[in-house]
Structures are given as structure tokens and as C-alpha cells.
Amino acid sequence: MESYNIKIARELSVGSKQVSATIVLLDEGATVPFISRYRKEVTGSLDEVQVAAIRDRVLQLRELDKRREAILKSLTDMGKLTFELQKQIDAAETMVQLEDIYLPYRPKRKTRATAAREKGLQPLADVILAQRSIDPELEARKFIDDEKGVATAYEALAGARDIIAEHISENAETRAKMRQLFTEKGVFESKVAPGKEQEGIKYKDYFEWTEPVKSAPSHRILAMRRGEKEEILYLDIKPTEEDALALLEREFITSRNAAATQVGLAIADGYKRLLKPSMETEIRLLTKKKADEEAIRVFAENARQLLLGAPLGQKRIMALDPGFRTGCKLVCLDEQGKLLENTAIYPHTGAGQAKEAEKTVQHLFERYNIEAIAIGNGTAGRETELFIRNLNLPGATIVMVNESGASIYSASDVAREEFPDKDITVRGAVSIGRRLMDPLAELVKIDPKSIGVGQYQHDVDQNKLQTSLDDTVMSCVNAVGVELNTASKQILAYVSGLGPQLAQNIVEYRNLNGAFKRRDQLKKVARLGDKAYEQAAGFLRIRGAENPLDSSSVHPERYTLVEQMAKDLKCSVQDLMSDSTLRKSIPLQKYIADTVGLPTLNDIMAELAKPGRDPREQFETFSFTEGVNAIGDLKLGMKLPGIVTNITNFGAFVDIGVHQDGLVHLSQITNRFIKDPYEVLKVHQKVEVTVTEVDVSRKRIALSMKENVKGQAPAPMPQASKPVQKSFIPKPKAEPEPEMDLMSKLAALKNKFK
DSSP states (O other): HHHHHHHHHHHHOOOHHHHHHHHHHTTTTTOHHHHHHHHHHHHHHHHHHHHHHHHHHHHHHHHHHHHHHHHHHHHHHHHHHHHHHHHHHHOOOSSSHHHHGGGSOOOOOOOHHHHHHHOOOHHHHHHHHHTTTTOHHHHHTTTTTTTBBBBBBBHHHHHHHHHHHHHHHHHHHEEEEHHHHHHHOEEEEEEEOOTTTTTTEEEEEEGGEEEEEEOOOHHHHHHHHHHHHSSSSEEEOOOOHHHHHHHHHHHHHOOOHHHHHHHHHHHHHHIIIIIHHHHHHHHHHHHHHEEEEEEEEHHHHHHHHHHHOOOOOOOOEEEOOOTTTTTTEEEEOOOTEEEEEEEOOOTOOOHHHHHHHHHHHHHHHHHHTEEEEEESSSSTHHHHHHHTTTOOOOOOOEEEEEOOOOHHHHHHHHHHHOOSOOOOHHHHHHHHHHHHHHHHHHHTTTTGGGSSOOSSSSTTTTTHHHHHHHHHHHHHHHHHOETTTOOHHHHHHHHHHHTHHHHHHHHHHHHHHHHHHSSGGGGGGOOHHHHHHHGGGGGEOOOOOOSGGGGSSOOOGGGHHHHHHHHHHHHOOHHHHHOOHHHHHHHHHGOOOOOOOHHHHHHHHHHSSTTOOSSSOOOOBBBOTTTTSGGGGOOOOOOEEEEEEEETTEEEEEEEESSSSSEGGGGGGGGGGOGGGGGOOOOEEEEEEEEEEEEETTTEEEEEETTTTTTBBBOOOOSSSSOOOEEEOOOOOOOOOOOGGGSHHHHHHHHHHO
């Protein structure tokens, strides 16, 4: 444990005591959100990122130790474990180092080298490798043995070289140096497979492509690998053969004689047949791992920004899932998102039906006192928005909501359970309306991989991606807090310490016994013990609770402390929460104890000031440019407002209201050089862009945010005469293509981008 603490502390630049305390809490079953929020004195105020990093690193080190023990046991059982070998194994700090040490002893299938050893040629290999002044052929004749299958000196020398080649390829030090050579001087080489030129046109820029391993960005690595998987590309990873052979010769050739010549032949054969394929496999895995990590990081950050999108709040909503021929599915929801009524209207299929649609909308708008109208942004979205706006409904907030994932939800078990007698189109419209109210509460019902804000998410390690997304969703849910009496079981499942089963039990208890009046009633829920209560309670809110602290993020374990503060000031807890003068008069130093320090006391004071505050941004109005509804309406040089819907390593996708997002390449985000779009942008951000290229046939739009594009500088965000609000939920989008194929003629732009 101590070695873990020191190692992780050094790697993360934190104190070893902080690491030790965090590991203890994690081993006791505490979650990352709970530790970072409610155990600041114990961990020295480590944040979620640091706590998660400690958790992940401890798991890696424990896996390393488990493998170390397995290797030591294997070597002991084989009778091959020596004092020196154990020292090397104990000192190994990575799984790669461990496997390199173990490689010569690992049980393997029969190889050319093992066959040569069975023929008794190991002594000949040792003599040749020693590179003394001998005649290798004369030495080889000593090993001719028809019974062992060695008929000639040539065969003996070939077998000896096989042994030397395997020895070289399995040498741990050599492998480490060769691995470094592949990493530092290796290149990716991709070529188009014969006859695949037309089929793989989206990979055109990778048909003859070379790029250094050490500088290749994750999206291009994943693109080349996908092209290879689809059998469009041949992909090779290697340094120059001259560099590789020179490295091996420096390591193993110690003389200039006939024996050294034989070693040189063994080196060339061993590199080509054994070491190069092995190193290429390793580098493929290494670069894939790094590319995965970067793609997962991008996905998780986009998902976080998406989940924390600004909520409109509890309003009476009319939601429409637009369509032309099939009509628009319309639903009305109350303030809690309960379905009140559903129907279909046909505003785009003729004057008569449009008139009928107007009457239906106006009637339902008045009947249910609708406050906001949510319109899906898919097919017929802008047309339906125009239809609704022209009705001039009094006081209506009209919002275009991105409907990404609505179809996934509508066909899910969750939706069928909630609306067993409704078809999928009605369920989809309900989802659109609810995500306007609260994006987080609705989107947790959908697999984050299905909402289109990632980069090659289907190509990365799915287990690691799921872990990262689970962490992200849990972080978002607990940062916002959950209303205990109205939350779905899906969002409750992400609350610290709960999970699907306890979430289901909470809902069943609520349905049977009515609304929770106090937090401590949670202890009556089946299988919800003290540990789960400790982890979850602070993140659950009860609006209008008997104890005002139950509506805040103050943990129940600190209620006595707050009550003591109120008692000392001769006031109630409610007075303390409503009167800033009283709070300012509290001498915090007086309440410091072994388990309560200033970090917790400051958190309590902040929460008393704004109990249950929502950390998300306020909902803001936004308008697309009127008259620009389809890609055919775009003109070069046109300046348009837009919303960032997705961020990748190579740029950002922006919704400009034409049913097809445009790409702002990394080089077009700002006039100054940046390496990462996140330096400037975030998902949901409002931006102004200039259209620089349009390919209607391929639905490709190139945009720029740079100043002085086509001689004009971006103007302030225009205010539309008829403002239309838009919820910041990115629309579904096809998997990002390889960077070079994101729009037509991008090859022509490539040089400028560079």
C-alpha cells in the first residue's frame, strides 16, 4: 500500500497521505462524487478528477501485482526462478516490462528455435553468438546427426541462427530499445487495397499516406484503422529497416569475423520474421490505446456539456415531433412531464389540413395553459417552427429541441414500461418535450453513445468508453442533485451509492407510501442500508421538506452542526438560511473539529445561502437566420449564428439551422494557433460563422470563425426580430468521417489547414 501511495502521489503531484486516505475510502465503497464533495478534510480537498485518477491508477497497479504474482508462480513451478530474475520482476513498473522479462520462459507452441534446440544445436548457437575467431562451418559439422535430423553443416548453421534470432527477439533490453525506435521514428503507412478505390472514396486521402507515429492524432489513427478493418486500406507501422538493423547490430555484433557474419544473418531474419511483427503489434495496441483515450476524453467532455445543458424548468409544454407526409405528433405535458394528451396534426399536406392543424394547436394551447412549445429539429423541423410561430400564440416560448436519441428512447424498454399503450412516435414527442424541461433527467434514459457527440465512439474500447461515460453521467447527476419525489428510476440509479436496484426500490416505496417528507425515510426503503444512505443522502433533495436542510446539499451528518450554529445565534435553521447577516456573523473557526474543517464549513455556508442551487447555466434565447432553412439556401460568405453541437480533435460541428451541421476545422476556429478546440469552444456555445464552402450533393458545409474571412470580420450576434429559443441538445449526426473527407474538396484546403 505504501508503495502505491508514494508512486501515485508522485505521478499526480499530490501528497501520499491524500492518496492513502482516498484509497481507504474507495476500498470502503465510497464513490468518487461522495469523496470529493463530503470528505474534503480527509483527502485534502482532492477534486473528482484527482479522486478518479487515484481510483484508476490503483486498479492498474493491483492488476500489475496480480500478474507479477502469476509470473513468479509460473517460474517457480518451472524451476526457472533465480534471485536475479526475481529482482527484475519485482522492479518491473509496467505490464510491458513484466511480459518482456517473462517472454523467454513463457510456454509457447513449437517454433523454429525450439525445433533447433531439440536437435541439440543450442551449443552451436552459443559458440557463434560469442563471436570468437572460429570457422562456423567447421563448428557446424560437429553437430551433423542424421538421427536428430541434422544432415548438413548448412542445416546446423540455419538452426543455430534460428536460436539466435529468437534469443534476440526475446531479449527484454533489446525489445525496450526497439519499442522506443518504433515509437520515436516509426511511421504509419497506409495504401489503398487494389480495386477498392471507388468503394473506399471516403478514405481517399489515406490511399497514399505516411505519418510519424509519435505525432499522428487520434482521429487519423482511428480513421486508418477503420479503413483497414473495412478492407479498404493496407496499414503498416515501422521505422526504416536500416535504423532497426543498425540498432540490433550495435547490440549484438561484437566482432568482425565469420561468426559475426552469421549473427548478422540471424539479426536480419529475426527482425523481419519475429521482432518487427511483434513490435508492430505492440505499437498498434499502444497507439490504439492512446487514440482511444483521446477519443473517449473528447466524448466524455462533450457528453458532460450536453448533459449539463440549460433546463427550461417546470413548465407546461406542448411538444411536436415534426413530419411532412406522416404529419406531426403532438403531445401536451404538465409541469412534471406527465402526458396529458396526444394527437397528430398535418400542417404541411394541404391548406385544408393546415387549417385544421391551426385549430387543434390553438385549442390545446388554451386548454392546457401551455407555456412553451418544443419542436424537434429533424425533418420538417424548421417548417413546423414557422407554422407555429405564425399562429402568434400569446406568451408562448417557442423552442427548437434537438431530437437526437429520441427514437432510441421511444423504442426502449424504459419507454415501453412508461407508455405501454402509446406508439413510438408519441413516446418520441414526449422525450422532446421533457428534454426541454430538463436535458439531464431525460438524457440519462438514453445510452450516451447514441446521442452523436463523440469521435469514432464505435471504434474505441467499449468497456473503457462505458466506464468513462458512467463516470461522466454520475458526476453530472450528483453535481446537479436529484429531486427525490419526482426523479425517475433511471436518474436515481446514477445517484452516489444507489444503482438500478435501489433506485427501483425507492420508486416502489414512493408509489406505495407517497412522497418522502424527510431524507431519513430513505432508511425504510428495502435494502437501503446505512452505507448507501451515507453515500446518497446529500445528493437527494426534497422540495418543501419538513426540515429545510433536506432541500439542500448539506449532508445529514452535518445537520447537528448547523442546528448548533442556529442555536448559538438564538435563531432557527430557516432563519439562518434566509438571513445573510446571521450567516456572516457565524465565527467558523469555532466549529472546526477533527472531522470538520474550513472546506466543509465553507461549503455549508454556500449551501445555506442558496439551498439546492442548480449549477447549470440559465436557459437563453437563440435564433437561427430567417429564410435559411436548408443547405440549398446557403451562399459563400454568408454570416450565420449557430450552436456548437459536437467537438472533435480536428474541429467543431455547428448547427446553423439547415438540418446538416457544418464543420469549423481546427485551423478555422480562431486567428491564433490552438491545439485543442476546447481552448475556445464548448458544446452548446453560441457562435457566429462564415460559410466558406458548400457541397449540396454530398451535404458538406465548411465554416469559419476566423476574422477577416472573405474580407469581413464577425459582427456581434444579431438579434432576430422574432426570437425563437433553442435547447442546446446536439442533433444526431453521422459518425465523423476521416478528417480529409469531411467535405468536398477538403484535399484542396489541406495545404491551407497545415
